[in-house]
Amino acid sequence: xxxxxxxxxxxAVPSLNALIASRHEVLAVVCQPDKKVGREQKVVFSPVKExxxxxxxxxLQYEKIRxxxxxxxxxLGADLMVSCAYGQILSQEIIDIAPxxxxxxxxxxxxxxxxxxxxxxxxxxxxxxTGITIMQTDVGIDxxxxxxxxKTPIYEKETAGELFDRLSLLGADLLLETIxxxxxxxxxxxxxxxxxxxxxxxxxxxDGLIDWNNTATQIFNKVRGMNPWPVAFTYINxxxxxxxxxxxxxxxxxxxxxxxxxxxxxYNFGIIVKCGKGYLKLNxxxxxxxxxxxxxxxxxxxxxxxxxxxx
RNA sequence: CGCGGAGUAGAGCAGUCUGGCAGCUCGUCGGGCUCAUAACCCGGAGGUCGUGUGGUUCGAAUCCCACCUCCGCAA
Numbered sequence: 267x268x269x270x271x272x273x274x275x276x277x278a279v280p281s282l283n284a285l286i287a288s289r290h291e292v293l294a295v296v297c298q299p300d301k302k303v304g305r306e307q308k309v310v311f312s313p314v315k316e317x318x319x320x321x322x323x324x325x326l327q328y329e330k331i332r333x334x335x336x337x338x339x340x341x342l343g344a345d346l347m348v349s350c351a352y353g354q355i356l357s358q359e360i361i362d363i364a365p366x367x368x369x370x371x372x373x374x375x376x377x378x379x380x381x382x383x384x385x386x387x388x389x390x391x392x393x394x395x396t397g398i399t400i401m402q403t404d405v406g407i408d409x410x411x412x413x414x415x416x417k418t419p420i421y422e423k424e425t426a427g428e429l430f431d432r433l434s435l436l437g438a439d440l441l442l443e444t445i446x447x448x449x450x451x452x453x454x455x456x457x458x459x460x461x462x463x464x465x466x467x468x469x470x471x472x473d474g475l476i477d478w479n480n481t482a483t484q485i486f487n488k489v490r491g492m493n494p495w496p497v498a499f500t501y502i503n504x505x506x507x508x509x510x511x512x513x514x515x516x517x518x519x520x521x522x523x524x525x526x527x528x529x530x531x532x533y534n535f536g537i538i539v540k541c542g543k544g545y546l547k548l549n550x551x552x553x554x555x556x557x558x559x560x561x562x563x564x565x566x567x568x569x570x571x572x573x574x575x576x577x
Numbered sequence: 578c579g580c581g582g583a584g585u586a587g588a589g590c591a592g593u594c595u596g597g598c599a600g601c602u603c604g605u606c607g608g609g610c611u612c613a614u615a616a617c618c619c620g621g622a623g624g625u626c627g628u629g630u631g632g633u634u635c636g637a638a639u640c641c642c643a644c645c646u647c648c649g650c651a652a
Contacts, residue, residue: 302652307579506649533603533615554649555582559589566603567589 267345267449270364272296272331276313277430278350280438281371285348286321288442293342294324296331298353332357339363346448348441349403358405366448368403369413371437373430375399376415377463380408385433386426387466390491392483395419396429398437400444402455407465411455414444423513425493471496474508478526478576482514482544500526500576502569506554507576515545526576536561539576 267290271282274297285292295318303310311319318325328334331354339347339360346366349356351373361367374384376399388396397417404410416436420429447453474496476485489498489512499508515538523529523540530538537548552558553569564570 304652305648305650307652508649552648553582555647557583557589557648562603563589565589567591568602569590 267291267366267445268293268343269445270294270296270339270342270344270347271314272347272349272352272368273314274298274312274353275351277373277434277437278352278371279313279317280434281348281350281441282314282317284438284442286317286323288445290445292321292323293344294326296326296328296335296339296352299327299329328354330354332360336360336363346445348445350437350441355407356403356405361403361405369441369444369448370401370403370408370410371441372399372401372408373433373437375417376401376408376412377458377460379466380463381466382468383466385429386469386491388491389420389424389426389429390488392487393420396433398433398440400437400440401458409458409460409463411457413453413455414440414447416440423490425490427494469496474498476500476576478539479542482541482546485541485546486512486514502553502574502576508552508558509548509550510552510558511549513547513549515547517545519545524575528570528572528574528576531565531570531572531574533562533565537565537570 269285269290270293271278271285273279273282273295282292282295295314297312297314297318300309300311300315302308315325315327326335326338331339336357336359340363344364347360347364347368348371349368350371356368372380372384373396374380374388375395375397379387379396385396395417397415399412400414401408401410401412416439418432418436444453469492474492476488476498478485478500480488485498489509492498493510497508497510499506501507519529519538521529521540525540525542527540528537529540529545530536535547537551539546539548547561549561550558551561551564553564
């Protein structure tokens, strides 16, 4: 089939790669406009754009696809459009361009976790299973009929980033299977159960702030869900303190510590923080202006001591 | 010209303001103690203090200048 691919971040790269390697023809790739990124405000191409350029595929970028893209997309003459973490809301006019419409690769088991950050949110919620759903895009947000699903467990210590990588590969496989079925007409679209639908919004940097009144398990899940972005953070002595890795600490201590107080801080225990319920052991930390350090390295600089309070 | 922090032993840091012997914790190596040790005691090795055939000075890790690199915020 002749396919137009809509996608932007690294999550979409395996799917695009799979399409390029398949017998299908990728006519063009549509992704978000280039943005200035980082301290130096350099313009960086998105991962999907990088791949498309490398493979010599036409790249289209619209400020607003519904306004600027319709005519050009129509002129390409695609049989099918595939979207995967593209980042813009589509209109009926665009959905109608290709005979087979648009199918979307989504990182959750729909109708659960519709919206922008399904993978992170599933980890934050402590879910033990998630997956990829491919659906027929309609004008709602991730509300179209389900075409195919693949499930996968969320491992106990898995971060959102690791899950992202796994799901993006599963999505690529499922995408090719699904297109085959569309082609030979064996697909059976299933309506989503609106009563079970949940919606998650985009994760913001501020969402990484830790509330030490939460239970150790809740914080542990949040830290995993916020890794590698935006990364969980707290404050110590007025300075930003990020931490990338932690674990629930099983032992109980006799203490009168408040939530967020460091109750142990040495070579044997590591850094143990009191939570609303239970204790959390911090493994990799980074203070503002500093590098990412292991707990032992962090302690050896004497930045932390028993009684210090994170808030 | 967006704002800010940092570069000192293998790791993490102090010392810089107020120029005057290169320090601390950990690791490492050797020895001691111990039934035992990621514990404790004693001793050692390990540094062009980011770079500069830069400036000031009797003397610079420290003050001034230029450059390189890393990081936090903002976007």
